[in-house]
Amino acid sequence: MPSLLEELKEIEVAARSQLAEARDDAALEEWRIAYLGRRGRLTLVLRALASLPLEERRKVGAEANRLKEALGAALAQRQAQLEEARLTAVMERGRLDVTLPGRPRAQGRLHPVTQTLRDVLHCFESMGFQVVEGPEVEWDRYNFEALRIPRDHPARDMWATLWVDYEKDGERSMLLRTHTSPNQVRYMEGHQPPIRIVVPGRVYRFEATDPIHDWMHTQVEGLAVDEGISMADLKGTLAEFVRRIFGADRKMFFHCDYFPFTEPSMGLLIDCVVCNGEGRLRDGQGCSTCKETGWIEVLGSGMVHPEILANVGYDAERYTGFAWGMGIERIAMLRYGVEDVRLFYQNDLRLLEQF
Ligand SMILES: [Zn+2]
Structure with a gap:
């Protein structure tokens, strides 16, 4: 053992x-x-x-x-x-190399039309205007009738309309608003002067699209009503808008225009931002942005027609007002040099990433 x-x-x-x-x-x-x-x-x-x-x-x-x-x-x-x-x-x-560069995170930012809309609203807000919004599906009465555009009025041709399939008293009476102007009437019906509002929103037209027209665009409408408001107030307000959005060097001028809801009516033009008002580019070619005129129209404006003030119950002898409306896509196109309005809504990152 x-x-x-x-x-x-x-x-x-x-x-x-x-x-x-x-x-x-x-x-x-x-x-x-x-x-x-x-x-x-x-x-x-x-x-x-x-x-x-x-x-x-x-x-x-x-x-x-x-x-x-x-x-x-x-x-x-x-x-x-x-x-x-x-x-x-x-x-x-789980090998981890802390010296490798990080993965970049995609960062979102605002669409150029949204950026421009916000800048425009901010500009008017700082001048005492209040932002008001209204419905996109609108009654004929607000979109046309109350703005001095009755059914048989030839001015209806200015706004090719998308109608909603709805009839009242045998007539089509509901539509996709063709402009933001119905909110002038809506707001005045519920408020007394003094009034200073800007109304942003989408508007719709029954139109074929081309480089400067789309069937939907964003508008900003402005309205001021008070005692003693004159054309000088309108010009001063819009001059300040041009200075803030397009810079202090831009020239501007007003030309006569026609809108059923303003009298007198004016278009506001600024010297072309592409050719600097020359009408020709540096290489001698004609400027297509201003169609070689050197001027581009930015918005329509005018003094509110007294009938509209009277229709909402205001004393049209006592109160006067001015109004304007502009397309935000157009402002964005001029600002960023985009040549086709339809590009804004194609969601193509190659375009959007540039802003
Ligand atoms: Zn030009």
Whole structure:
């Protein structure tokens, strides 16, 4: 029968080689139970010491205790090794190079028409105008009748209309508003002067599209009504608008125009932003933006027709007012040099990313 010392040697060799094979926590635990557990091989040797003679018990006891400590240390070391290997594997899998450049995040921004609309509204707000909105589906009465455009009026041809399939008293009476002007009447019906409002919104025309016309566009309408308002107030307000939106160097002039709801009516022109009023480009070619005239029309305006003031119950002898309407896409085209209004609504990032 081999001596206990020999058995201890054998235990050490077997334990160390088996420990080196252990690959995970479960194997380590199995190993611990096999050698150091309550019924482990080394534990059994330690228990057997009691039956040995004193001299031998000392020798074998010292060796057994050394081995117990050594195996405990070996277990801890193997545990640490496995843990490190595990971490290395995790790092390899999710390798992170902090020196790589970051991924750029796509950043949204406002559509050029929205930017222009906001700038225009801000300009008038700072002059004391209040922003008011109204419905896009409108009654004939507000869109036409109350603005001095009865059914048989030839001026209806100025606004090719998209009608809603709805009849009242045998006649079509509901439509997609062709301008934001109905809100002049709506607002005046509910308020007393002084009035200073700007009305932004989409308007719709039953029209074929071309580079300067679309079937839908954004308009901003303005209205001021008070005692003693004159054409000078209109010109001063719009001159300030031109200065803020197109810069201080632009020349402007008013020419006579016709709208059923204003009298007198005027168009506002500024010198062409592309050819600087020359009518020709630098290379001698004619400027297509202003059709070689050097001037471009920016908006329509005029003094509110007294009949409209009277229709909403105002004293037309006492109050006067001015109004204007402009297409925001047109302002944006002039501002950014965009040549086709339809580009704004094609959602093409190649265009939109430039603003
Ligand atoms: Zn021009």
